[in-house]
Amino acid sequence: MSVNRRDLLRGAAATAVASTLPARMFAQTTVAQSEGVHLQTLSDGTLSLPRSFITGAMPAEADEILARYGVTGDALTPDCNVTLLQSGDRTVLFDVGSGTEFMPTAGKLADALAAAGVDPYDVTDVIFTHAHPDHLWGSFDDFGDMWFPNATHHIGRAEWDYWTDPNTVSTIGTERQTFAVGAANRLGELSDQISLFDDGAEIISGIAARATYGHTPGHMSFETRVGNQSVMIVGDAIGNHHVGFERPEWASGSDQDADLGASTRLKLLDQLNTDQMLLVGYHLPNGGIGYAEKRGNGYHFVSAS
Template sequence: MTDSLKLTRRAFAKGMAAFGAAGAISPVLPLPAFARETLTLGEATVETLSDGHLVLPIDFQYGDAPKQELETLLKAHGLPTATSEPDCNLTLFRDGERTVLFDAGSGSRFMSSAGKAMDAFDEIGLDPSEVTHVVFTHAHPDHIWGILDDFDDVVFPDAELMISSAEWDYWWDPATVDTLPEARKPFAVGAKRSLEAIEDRVTRFKPGDEILPGVLALDTNGHTPGHISFEIAQGGDSVLVLGDAITHAFISFEHPQWPNGADHDAEQGIAMRKLLLDKLALEKTRIIGFHLPFPGFGRVAKSGTAYRYVADTQ
């Protein structure tokens, strides 16, 4: 078959979607910016790709926070008090030999507002087959469901897939689903489904491992039992890929002691946030937050007895 006649399943699905919309007359709108290169580490580059955003009831995450204080904080920052729409930022690291994607996004089965990673790939001219490694911070839907396409094929055909042993064991356990509240049971079902599909391609690691040259796995459990953040260090500079260890640009920083309902272990989640914020503020470490405002790069600053997120403006 000639190259001109080859048709991937992804291209087919996109083509059919475009065909279905062709009958409608609509204005030509500018394409959204899904990707933006923001950091150079030595000879390597780090950029974030937008997978869209989530739409969540504020009570889903902060139902146990002091209601009046929560509303006052959100209003002070011009945010709605009933819903939250956190961005979803995937991290792409390229060092000339490896193209490493941190988390795979939501795919098409979670929320219609998310699962936009392939649009970002198209925007930067990167084919999924060029990704050499996909590294997971954890196995919540917005981080791992995007590993499979609509045909249940792995989106990144040539990539090595990497996840912590503790995270794998937790979601692989058939008893896990019975320990979760009803609203989160689909998380376990979807995680198990994703892990079963990639079982023969996964490399598991432990905290403290240098999983790739210049990429160190750090234990930040609490949000999930095997949650990992990653330090990328190249050329004397570094950045910390946080995953969901810190999730909200205001609440997590100003009130890290408030429990996050999305955390598997609320007390451990609080302890980990405080520990990270102290360390990051002291060391002035650059961070990438999966749910911080796109593109997600910034630093932590001390602010009285609490902290402040300082977005990177470069």
């Protein structure tokens, strides 16, 4: 029996699950479930970011907020939560992590999928919130092959148009040029399996696109039905559980369009709080699952796990 390179990678992932990496790398947190439908998050690991990436030019009060959440150093290490939906004959991933070429602390999704008993060949749909490295680069394995070869890959039309525009790399700013090159290359490789959608579209049954622009020009969130429960998968529209909730109106250094990102965050948090809707945030703690609770002039992330 011959063994191909994908089989070798899958075998390596299974070995890692058994022995070599800490258990938290394979954290699975159930978001919601109903008859025949199961929604959970899987860990792709963590990032290591400079504090200024979040705070940017925020007032000094940002330091006070961060200190209350135990963030006192110069680096932030946010979680990366990939959402997995299993419903009938559909196995859907919302974003795919960063692969092994971005940061050594991230790119653990292959191991998390193996721990969850999900074969990459069985994934039917990949739905991208946006095309940043920690959400897109995991589309390919270490050999440059697609991790999910049988999946339709869905991305918002505005996001696709932006990252595939050859002018983007020269206009995005030097600090994000590697993002532009990486996105253009990978989206180009995925082009035969890409399906584009617009705001409000029902991508597949029970999953509707909601425009949440600002973090990137075409960032999307997704309202997903699980039985009689509605869950909003917000990606990076709300990028952290401290400043982003308490002072959502402040411009964040992580957003490409900081003013639009702040406006989007305010509207989204208001909706989530008013509707008491469960949310999943890509970089929020404890699997990223919880609620937005209004407190004073801001909000508070209430973890559901």
